[in-house]
Amino acid sequence: MNNLYLQVDRFSMGFMVHPEPQHAPNPKSAVLALRESASNEELLIAVGNQQSRIAFNTLFNRFSNRIFAMGMKLTRNEQLAKDLVQEALLMVWQKAPLYDLDRGNAQSWIFALTRNRCFDLLRKIKRQPACVSADDIWPNDGYYGDTVESVDSGFMSVELEQVRAYYAQLPTAQLAVIEQIYVHDRTHEEAAAELNIPLGTLKSRLRLGMGKLRTLVEAE
Amino acid sequence: MIAVSNKVNLHPPQEQLQKFVAGELSIGLSVTVSAHIEYCAACQQASAKLEQALSADWDAAATAIAESEFNSILDHIAAQPQSVAAATVDAVPRAIVVNNKSVSLPRVLAKIAAAGLAWQHLRGGISQALVKLDDHTRCAFIYMKPGSKTPAHTHSGNEVTIVLDGSFCDELGEYQAADFVMRDPSHRHQPRTVEGCLCFSVLDSPLLFTAGLQRLLNPLNRLLFLHR
Numbered sequence: 001m002n003n004l005y006l007q008v009d010r011f012s013m014g015f016m017v018h019p020e021p022q023h024a025p026n027p028k029s030a031v032l033a034l035r036e037s038a039s040n041e042e043l044l045i046a047v048g049n050q051q052s053r054i055a056f057n058t059l060f061n062r063f064s065n066r067i068f069a070m071g072m073k074l075t076r077n078e079q080l081a082k083d084l085v086q087e088a089l090l091m092v093w094q095k096a097p098l099y100d101l102d103r104g105n106a107q108s109w110i111f112a113l114t115r116n117r118c119f120d121l122l123r124k125i126k127r128q129p130a131c132v133s134a135d136d137i138w139p140n141d142g143y144y145g146d147t148v149e150s151v152d153s154g155f156m157s158v159e160l161e162q163v164r165a166y167y168a169q170l171p172t173a174q175l176a177v178i179e180q181i182y183v184h185d186r187t188h189e190e191a192a193a194e195l196n197i198p199l200g201t202l203k204s205r206l207r208l209g210m211g212k213l214r215t216l217v218e219a220e
Numbered sequence: 221m222i223a224v225s226n227k228v229n230l231h232p233p234q235e236q237l238q239k240f241v242a243g244e245l246s247i248g249l250s251v252t253v254s255a256h257i258e259y260c261a262a263c264q265q266a267s268a269k270l271e272q273a274l275s276a277d278w279d280a281a282a283t284a285i286a287e288s289e290f291n292s293i294l295d296h297i298a299a300q301p302q303s304v305a306a307a308t309v310d311a312v313p314r315a316i317v318v319n320n321k322s323v324s325l326p327r328v329l330a331k332i333a334a335a336g337l338a339w340q341h342l343r344g345g346i347s348q349a350l351v352k353l354d355d356h357t358r359c360a361f362i363y364m365k366p367g368s369k370t371p372a373h374t375h376s377g378n379e380v381t382i383v384l385d386g387s388f389c390d391e392l393g394e395y396q397a398a399d400f401v402m403r404d405p406s407h408r409h410q411p412r413t414v415e416g417c418l419c420f421s422v423l424d425s426p427l428l429f430t431a432g433l434q435r436l437l438n439p440l441n442r443l444l445f446l447h448r
Contacts, residue, residue: 053298060294065280072281074243085285090297097302104272111275115243123247131335132247132353136328137254 040106041198048096049193056096059110060089067114074118084121088114097189100200112138166216174209177202228260230399232380237263241270248357248422252382252400255326255420259398318347318363323385323418329361337361344368358423364388369412377424379403386417 038046038058046055067088071081091113103109116134123133167175180191192202232240232253239245240253257263285293312334315322325333337349345368349361362381364370381401388395390409395401403409 048302051302056298057294060290064285064290064293066278068285069279069281070243081281082285082289086293086296089293090300093297094300094303104268105275107278108271108275111278112271115241119243119250126355131332132251132328136331137250139327 040110041101044092044096044099044106044109045192045198047093048099049189049199056093059092063092063110064089067110070111070114071118074115075122080121080125084114084118087121088117091117097199100198100203102200102204166213169216170209170212174205174212177205178209178213181206223259224261224264225259225398226261228256228262228398228400230395230401231260231263232256232400233402234266237267238270238274241267242274246356246422246424247354248359248424249380251328251332251353251359252380252420252422254328255382255384256398256400258326258328318385318418319365319416321385321416325384329384329420333361339363344370346370356424360421362419362421364411364413364417364419366416367414368416369410372408372410374408375403375405375423377405379421379423381419381421384418384420386413386415388413388417388419 036058038055040059040062043052043055043059046052047059064085067085068081071084072078075081075084088110092110095113099106099109116138119134119137167178170178176195177191180186180194181188184191186194188199188202188206192199195202197205231237236245236249236253240250243250245253257267312327312330314324314327314330316325316330316333316337317323332351332353337351339347339349341347345365347363347365351359351361353359361384364386379402381395381403383395383397383399383401385397387397388411390411392407392409
């Protein structure tokens with residue numbers, strides 16, 4: 001056991017490259033979405049993590065008429081309001097992987113996204129100058145995403161036993177995430193689905209956990 | 221003026237902030253409110269609360285989308301790829317140089333300035349760079365040299381000014397960076413500055429000058445406003 005070494009990336013503490021297996025259909029998401037009681041947050045996370053069409057369908061049912069109402073209010077034009085339904089929900093589909101609970105509830109996330117889409121739609125129709133877009137005016141509505149940490153190529157070797165001792169000092173939630181990624185070799189998306197947490201939460205737990213590990217290793 | 225501050229004196233009224241969050245303001249006013257919020261901690265919190273409240277009250281329309289349209293929209297959307305990375309917000313230089321001084325702008329105004337500002341030098345040390353943002357408002361960066369003042373004027377509509385650097389004062393008070401100064405047709409004022417001042421100003425109708433020769437320019441002013 002003592003001569004078993006893991007190569008540990010000094011900065012990300014990433015245990016080297018892990019292959020990204022193909023997405024396997026996840027029956028859990030279907031069950032979740034079929035439940036009419038599923039929260040908007042659960043549905044949005046299922047859309048983001050597993051591309052669940054069923055979950056998206058439910059969200060579509062819940063929001064298309066609200067989006068249409070906002071479109072009518074802001075544009076006073078039925079065709080534009082219909083265009084907005086399509087464009088805003090397309091945005092929901094496309095940007096769902098960027099949603100996490102830190103961004104507030106799903107309804108206000110979709111609200112802000114719809115308002116922004118409507119602003120840009122109107123601007124385009126009226127041929128107003130392109131220099132200001134909705135994202136410039138309302139910058140806090142889910143477009144920031146996670147900041148990517150730079151990864152250095154410096155390595156250090158850490159004995160496995162020692163790593164286990166470090167692991168024991170991590171909070172359970174962070175440990176669970178690290179286990180999914182580095183032991184079971186899952187992608188971030190798969191791990192989030194497995195633990196049933198938003199992708200953003202997974203990433204922040206991973207970052208916190210790896211940060212803690214790094215501190216422990218460096219303290220040696 | 222860079223950091224978010226707790227000490228801004230003048231804010232947009234709650235009603236205007238609510239319209240901003242709802243997307244109901246003109247582009248010109250939206251830009252100005254956004255610039256204020258970037259530097260005002262209180263309005264950041266207030267607008268976040270309003271966004272929560274408005275989205276919680278978000279009602280559906282009585283008219284529903286037809287079932288047939290519904291399915292075709294759904295199919296179209298699900299065929300699109302999802303984003304894996306967050307959209308990157310264009311990085312624009314934040315600083316502009318006015319009267320040999322570098323001034324850092326709020327993000328949205330930096331974006332506008334990056335498209336190019338054409339400064340016109342008016343009388344009395346006042347310069348303006350007009351910016352066309354929509355069909356309802358007249359927007360401009362306004363720079364007042366140290367010790368300068370504008371002609372006394374009233375407005376036939378509302379004027380909102382956000383102070384970006386330096387300070388100015390008028391008959392009603394003194395205004396510092398990030399202050400959101402609102403004037404309506406009942407105000408006749410003559411802004412002046414000691415240290416110099418850079419502002420962004422939005423007018424929903426032309427200025428009416430009330431003093432001296434400027435008075436003669438009023439009809440012309442209106443003409444210029446309408447036929448920019």
